[in-house]
Amino acid sequence: MKLLFCSHLDDPNEWIPELKKHMPDLEVEVWPTVKNPADIDAILVWLPPAEGGLALFPNLKVIQSLGAGVNQLDLKSLPRHIPLARLVDPGLNVSMRDYCVWAVLRHYRGLDRHAEHQPQKKWVYYIPPPKSAVSVGVMGLGELGGEVAKAVADLGFSVRGWSRSPKTIDRVACFSGLGGLREFASSTDILVCLLPLTPETRGILARPLFEMLPRGAKLINVGRGDHLVEADLIPAIEAGQIASATLDVFSHEPLPQDHPFWTHPKITVTPHVAAFGAAVSAAPVVIENLRRAMAGKRLLNQVDIDRGY
Ligand code: NDP
Ligand code: OXD
Numbered sequence: 001m002k003l004l005f006c007s008h009l010d011d012p013n014e015w016i017p018e019l020k021k022h023m024p025d026l027e028v029e030v031w032p033t034v035k036n037p038a039d040i041d042a043i044l045v046w047l048p049p050a051e052g053g054l055a056l057f058p059n060l061k062v063i064q065s066l067g068a069g070v071n072q073l074d075l076k077s078l079p080r081h082i083p084l085a086r087l088v089d090p091g092l093n094v095s096m097r098d099y100c101v102w103a104v105l106r107h108y109r110g111l112d113r114h115a116e117h118q119p120q121k122k123w124v125y126y127i128p129p130p131k132s133a134v135s136v137g138v139m140g141l142g143e144l145g146g147e148v149a150k151a152v153a154d155l156g157f158s159v160r161g162w163s164r165s166p167k168t169i170d171r172v173a174c175f176s177g178l179g180g181l182r183e184f185a186s187s188t189d190i191l192v193c194l195l196p197l198t199p200e201t202r203g204i205l206a207r208p209l210f211e212m213l214p215r216g217a218k219l220i221n222v223g224r225g226d227h228l229v230e231a232d233l234i235p236a237i238e239a240g241q242i243a244s245a246t247l248d249v250f251s252h253e254p255l256p257q258d259h260p261f262w263t264h265p266k267i268t269v270t271p272h273v274a275a276f277g278a279a280v281s282a283a284p285v286v287i288e289n290l291r292r293a294m295a296g297k298r299l300l301n302q303v304d305i306d307r308g309y
Contacts, residue, residue: 001290002039004057006031007046007066010277015044018283023290042290047072054078062293064286065303066277068092068144069224071197075305085289085299086309091278093147099274100148100192100220101155103246104136106268107190107218108157112244116265131156137188139204140223141167141174142309144275145194160184164200185212190220197224198308205229210236216243222274225250230261237266248274 003019005012005028012030020026031049034040040057046066048054053074054063063084065073070086078084106112110126117124128134134157138149141163153159153171160173162184167174175184185191191213195201205221206229219242221228230251236242244266250259253272261267289299303309 001025001041001294002027002029003042003044003290004029004031004034004040005044006048007044009046010066015279015283018279019287022284022287026287026290042293044286045073054082062289062299064289068275069196070303070309071224075303075308078305080305083293083299084303084305085301086303087277087282088143088285088301089277089282091281092275093144096144096194096222096275097147097151099248100222101151103220103268104152104157104190104192105155107220107244107246108134112266112268132158134158134189135160135187136190136192137162137184138192138194140194140196141169141172142194142196145192148192148194160188181209182212185209186214188213188217190218192220193223193227195223195227196309197226200308202226203229207232207236210241213241215241217241218243219245221245222248225253233267234260234264237264244268246270248272
């Protein structure tokens with residue numbers, strides 16, 4: 001079987017030995033060095049080739065995303081007969097959980113206020129309310145959102161979650177669908193977005209949702225940049241509706257140099273690093289999917305193209 005590794009972000013020198021550990025006879029080529037595109041059976045991909053896309057490989061049998069999110073693959077353009085799997089990897093879960101715990105605690109403990117006070121040499125106490133009185137609301141209760149909801153519940157916060165289909169999760173008040181959004185949001189003090197980007201979720205972090213939150217809520221967006229209507233955020237902060245935001249993802253990445261988020265005192269910017277997959281933990285799942293594709297079986301974590309995730 002011949003696999004094409006196609007990513008400008010991930011390191012093939014890290015991935016290839018891990019993949020070969022689980023399938024020693026796997027042949028791997030690394031984009032853009034491809035001997036014969038017709039020989040490629042499988043692609044492990046973050047972004048497809050800019051010119052020609054996946055249509056360059058006429059005998060492709062499986063597409064394995066290097067991302068947990070797959071919107072960057074432009075699902076509408078994909079050949080429908082080739083199965084696509086998103087990345088589910090314990091390494092991603094751990095790094096996303098750690099990032100969100102850091103961001104939630106930072107907002108909760110008012111660490112930004114202390115950072116603001118330090119250059120002014122101001123000694124100002126801020127004692128937060130008990131954690132049980134602070135509600136963290138997680139949008140998206142899948143692999144990553146489910147893990148984050150559990151981690152913040154373990155810390156003692158009151159936790160709510162929102163998903164497409166109804167769920168029952170220990171220690172998490174669960175809401176679903178558009179019908180459940182207002183009730184979910186109305187008591188969410190710290191909002192974490194871990195949704196996939198689909199036509200339904202694009203632009204969901206916008207003024208109407210901000211107005212459903214309690215005044216002074218905090219926002220953490222680790223889903224995709226286009227979940228947020230960027231033009232709505234600074235006015236919501238200036239109006240006091242949103243107190244502060246931590247953003248890891250943006251409509252345009254890298255965030256343009258002249259973007260006002262870079263310098264806003266209430267906005268923390270990180271460069272799409274909330275979670276990172278690890279070849280050592282992800283390779284077994286990727287190889288299992290190559291075997292499944294060759295056997296004509298359903299992939300693990302196969303994307304439902306119509307649903308968009
Ligand atoms: P999953 O597919 O496991 O979970 C998605 C969750 O979102 C599910 O609970 C799903 O509901 C819910 N959902 C989907 N559509 C809607 C909707 N219209 N309304 C309400 N809920 C909805 O995804 P993961 O947890 O693995 O990943 C989530 C996202 O995190 C990725 O798509 C990606 O965008 C982002 N991500 C960001 C990273 C970063 O570094 N910043 C790294 C990795 C991922 P249901 O359970 O009912 O299906
Ligand atoms: C992903 C990402 O989707 O890194 O895995 O954003």
